[in-house]
Amino acid sequence: MTDDLRTYLALGDSMSIDLYTGVKGGGAVSQFHRWLDYHKWLGTSWALDDRTADMCRMRYVPADAKGDVITLTVGGNDLLADKERYLDEGLDSFAQEHIDLLTTIRRTNPNALFIVGNIYAPQTPLPDDLVRALDEANAVIASNVRSIDGQLADIRGAFRAHEAEYLCYDIEPSLQGATVIAGLFQAEASRNLPPQI
Numbered sequence: 001m002t003d004d005l006r007t008y009l010a011l012g013d014s015m016s017i018d019l020y021t022g023v024k025g026g027g028a029v030s031q032f033h034r035w036l037d038y039h040k041w042l043g044t045s046w047a048l049d050d051r052t053a054d055m056c057r058m059r060y061v062p063a064d065a066k067g068d069v070i071t072l073t074v075g076g077n078d079l080l081a082d083k084e085r086y087l088d089e090g091l092d093s094f095a096q097e098h099i100d101l102l103t104t105i106r107r108t109n110p111n112a113l114f115i116v117g118n119i120y121a122p123q124t125p126l127p128d129d130l131v132r133a134l135d136e137a138n139a140v141i142a143s144n145v146r147s148i149d150g151q152l153a154d155i156r157g158a159f160r161a162h163e164a165e166y167l168c169y170d171i172e173p174s175l176q177g178a179t180v181i182a183g184l185f186q187a188e189a190s191r192n193l194p195p196q197i
Contacts, residue, residue, distance in 0.1 A: 063108065
């Protein structure tokens with residue numbers, strides 16, 4: 001068994017952070033890092049390079065950072081900030097910014113396991129036009145993830161009909177929600193990282 005140190009690079013927004021869970025180490029990134037380190041994939045220990053931030057938007061993601069396993073949760077704040085423009089003009093500019101970001105991260109990390117989350121709905125029910133826009137944005141995310149040989153964490157699917165349990169402050173992951181997101185990351189790692197030897 002080898003014994004080396006690899007890097008888990010966490011990128012993105014408040015879907016990944018501890019803050020709203022009410023527990024130090026309760027965020028999706030913290031939980032997933034503990035899981036990685038506990039399992040010691042291929043005898044590896046995992047350093048955490050956590051670049052996530054509350055209110056992060058695509059333009060602020062450090063796309064040149066490096067890691068062996070990467071998670072990215074981003075896009076929701078972009079949709080909120082430019083909601084009227086996207087509803088009027090469509091999501092072409094969102095799609096382009098997202099694929100540009102993913103492509104840059106993949107170019108910097110050609111061999112990394114790259115897990116990208118999609119975007120859930122808030123607790124407050126959305127009007128039909130916003131539901132359609134969210135579905136379209138998530139279809140864009142899924143397509144972009146496939147095109148860069150990444151893995152999709154279907155957060156939207158996991159949270160659907162559970163928003164009251166998994167969210168707090170209407171739009172932030174609770175401890176239970178963060179645990180679900182971490183579980184999606186873990187499932188992708190289990191499928192895509194080599195087993196222990």
